[in-house]
Amino acid sequence: MAWDVTALIGERGWTTRSELVGRVDRGSVDAWVAAGRLVRLQPGVYALPAAAADWRTRMDAVALTRRGIVSHRSALALWELIPVPEGPVHLTVDTARSARGSAGVVLHRAPDVDEITRRVRGIPVACVERAVVDTWPTDPVLVRSAAIEAVRARLCTPAHLEHELARRPRLPGRRDLAALVGLLADGCRSELEIWGCLQVLRGPGMPTFVQQREVVVRGERFILDAAYDDVRLAVEMDGAAWHGSRRQRESDIRRDALLAGIGWLTLRFDHSRMTTDPADCRRDLLAVHAARRALFGVR
Incomplete structure (x- = not known):
């Protein structure tokens, strides 16, 4: 036959x-x-x-035949937050199971597998926040970028990361991850915004601001990187790649004009200037903020 x-x-x-x-x-x-x-x-x-x-087939087969979920860096790859890693598939199974890893499979055990299980293309996988925390000790540089992108893409929230981190008081490198999660909770959504927040906006003597401020103009919704509500001053931190295109520059000009129509002044700092001369950025910001205070009669 x-x-x-x-x-x-x-x-x-x-x-x-x-x-x-x-x-x-x-x-x-x-x-x-x-x-x-x-x-x-x-x-x-x-x-x-x-x-x-397709590397996903291997993960699918390992998860279902071992009755576990894809986890750690394998999970971050499945969530498309890091490149596909070489080496074994990481799998987490329930602690009640007595199971061993094998060639090509690193096995982990956890008591809350059902609670953290999600699905990507039908494959059982650990939730993003668990994968971030689990993988952090082995490669904090790679996971840092993954965590920022996960929050930016709304695959998890800073609160989810905080909750997961609270469950791991002895996690190696915990202090650095907690600092990153705190910045994400404050509204940072990129490495440039983190740099700008720490080196420019939060410098000594700098005025109080809010991040990710929503402003609606003529039915259009805009999110400001940083905002000084009392003087209607917005600060935008422009990445070299995204804001370097002609199309994006035109979009920025239109956005700034619409905001100006309702009284908002936009101050923009590009990647090169912020990372090479943050002190000069602080000086400009303080000068513009002082001028706006005088204009608005703010004391």
């Missing part, structure tokens, strides 16, 4: 040997593997060649 291997495996793209030999003879399975019609992902797990080329 001529089997249609693709139809036999199904849309998932992979299956186990035990599932296969329940439907076809073992000799056929071995022949398909030898001929390259099936690829061995791990002991007892096979995939169609096209599916085997």
Whole structure:
């Protein structure tokens, strides 16, 4: 009998040997593997060649056959917050299970697997905040960027990260992660905003501001990087890549004009100036803020 291997495996793209030999003879399975019609992902797990080329297939197979969830840096990759990592898949299982890792699989155990389980493309995966905290001790530089992007993309909130971090009082490098989470909670959404907040906006003698201030003009919603409400002064921190395009510059000009129409002055600092001469940025900000105070009669 001529089997249609693709139809036999199904849309998932992979299956186990035990599932296969329940439907076809073992000799056929071995022949398909030898001929390259099936690829061995791990002991007892096979995939169609096209599916085997997708790293997500491997994670899916490992999670379901081991009855766990993709976690740690593997989870961050599945959430598309870091590049696909080389090396083993990280998997977390319930503490009630006695299980061991194997070649290509690093096994972790946790008591709250059901609570932290989410799904990405149908694959069971740890929630973003748990993956961030779990991975932080091994690569804080990489995870720092992942955490910022996760909050910016609304995959989790600073409050979620704070909650998860509170559960790990002995986490290596905890103080640095807590500082980052605090800045995200304050409204920072990029490394440039973090730099600007620490080196410019929060400098000695600087006035009080709020971050991520929402302003609506003619039905359009704008979010200001930093705002001084008492004098209607907005500060925007322009990244070199995003704000360097002609289209974005035109958008910024239009946005600033609309804000000016309701009394807001926008002060912009670009990436190069902020990172090379923050003291000069502080001086300009103080001067403009003082002028606005005089204009508005603020004491």
